[in-house]
Amino acid sequence: MAKITLSNLRHSYLPNPTGPADYALKEIDLDWNDGGAYALLGPSGCGKSTLLNIISGLLTPSDGRILFDDKDVTDLPPDQRNIAQVFQFPVIYDTMTVRENLAFPLRNRGVNEAKITERVAEIAAMLEVEDMLDTRAAHLSPDNKQKISMGRGLVRDDVNVVMFDEPLTVIDPHLKWKLRSKLKELHQRVRATMIYVTHDQTEALTFADQVVVMQEGEIVQIGTPVELFERPQHTFVGHFIGSPGMNILPALVEGGQVMFNGQAVSLEGKVTGSGGVTQLGIRPEFVSLSNAGIPARVRKVSDVGRHAVVETMVGETAVKAVIEGNLPEQGTEVHLAFQQNQTRLYRDGWIATEVVS
Numbered sequence: 001m002a003k004i005t006l007s008n009l010r011h012s013y014l015p016n017p018t019g020p021a022d023y024a025l026k027e028i029d030l031d032w033n034d035g036g037a038y039a040l041l042g043p044s045g046c047g048k049s050t051l052l053n054i055i056s057g058l059l060t061p062s063d064g065r066i067l068f069d070d071k072d073v074t075d076l077p078p079d080q081r082n083i084a085q086v087f088q089f090p091v092i093y094d095t096m097t098v099r100e101n102l103a104f105p106l107r108n109r110g111v112n113e114a115k116i117t118e119r120v121a122e123i124a125a126m127l128e129v130e131d132m133l134d135t136r137a138a139h140l141s142p143d144n145k146q147k148i149s150m151g152r153g154l155v156r157d158d159v160n161v162v163m164f165d166e167p168l169t170v171i172d173p174h175l176k177w178k179l180r181s182k183l184k185e186l187h188q189r190v191r192a193t194m195i196y197v198t199h200d201q202t203e204a205l206t207f208a209d210q211v212v213v214m215q216e217g218e219i220v221q222i223g224t225p226v227e228l229f230e231r232p233q234h235t236f237v238g239h240f241i242g243s244p245g246m247n248i249l250p251a252l253v254e255g256g257q258v259m260f261n262g263q264a265v266s267l268e269g270k271v272t273g274s275g276g277v278t279q280l281g282i283r284p285e286f287v288s289l290s291n292a293g294i295p296a297r298v299r300k301v302s303d304v305g306r307h308a309v310v311e312t313m314v315g316e317t318a319v320k321a322v323i324e325g326n327l328p329e330q331g332t333e334v335h336l337a338f339q340q341n342q343t344r345l346y347r348d349g350w351i352a353t354e355v356v357s
């Protein structure tokens with residue numbers, strides 16, 4: 001397995017790009033450590049497939065280099081990059097048995113039969129598909145086909161990286177959670193460098209030790225699931241991760257005070273920078289109902305199991321709170337309290353408060 005370095009990478013699909021808007025990938029500088037579990041997370045069109053295709057060699061970047069263990073592979077074709085890929089849809093041979101399918105990537109590279117038998121048995125046990133080894137792939141359910149496809153991606157132990165591109169798309173919703181945790185477990189056992197591409201935050205946060213969040217061709221934050229939840233570096237991350245996402249509220253900075261709807265709000269720490277569009281960010285989990293505080297009116301209460309999401313209006317701005325216990329009635333007047341150490345300021349989208357250590 002290898003460390004992967006992306007250095008000053010940019011890509012435009014246009015022949016003569018002029019400005020940043022012409023680039024599908026703007027400027028990517030990134031190190032992926034050997035043996036790490038990474039997710040590439042972002043909405044449709046943010047550049048995930050472009051980046052994946054550059055790593056696999058299907059696409060040559062307009063600018064920048066790709067290194068595997070410090071060796072420049074930018075100009076190497078896909079078959080010389082030693083990568084395993086698992087796609088959205090199963091890639092298996094219907095006429096072969098499951099055993100033959102799993103053995104195929106090894107046989108193709110001239111691995112000896114004893115090693116093939118051992119490795120196929122290992123992967124089949126990890127994926128819990130031992131009972132189907134002699135079944136012809138054509139007879140498998142779509143879920144099992146995709147499981148075998150994953151197995152084919154994992155069977156070689158000499159690849160630089162295993163890349164998963166939205167691998168759970170065809171999986172039945174009730175089986176998704178099972179395969180999600182299975183993949184995490186597989187990574188812990190094989191310790192290969194893995195990159196998991198998805199637009200689904202649950203998949204990314206379950207699988208990865210480090211999540212790379214992308215928006216419009218840019219990386220907006222790289223962090224552990226906890227870091228992304230607790231301290232989003234950008235309002236996009238705050239909004240995109242979490243359910244519901246972070247409240248992003250209009251704010252004015254006036255004479256050292258931060259005002260929201262005419263009320264002073266205390267922040268986690270000192271405000272940094274100046275100018276730009278300022279917004280407050282607070283997750284609904286850290287907004288509570290109190291006797292004093294910011295006056296609000298309850299617009300909607302949605303019971304979602306262990307807690308409820310209370311949607312309020314502060315003037316013209318919607319503010320959500322996650323509440324356990326007694327719930328207010330729709331239409332009532334309440335007061336909101338923001339937990340100070342979880343209240344952050346953002347300037348032009350980027351975090352603009354210092355953490356007090």
Ligand SMILES: Nc1ncnc2c1ncn2[C@@H]1O[C@H](COP(=O)(O)OP(=O)(O)OP(=O)(O)O)[C@@H](O)[C@H]1O
Binds near residue numbers: 042046048049
């Ligand atoms: N072959 C292409 N030619 C021109 N533009 C392209 C091409 N492929 C992608 N793009 C554009 O590049 C940008 C990034 O697309 P990309 O497919 O990498 O995003 P993505 O995050 O993988 O989205 P999705 O999840 O929908 O595949 C988009 O604006 C897209 O329209």
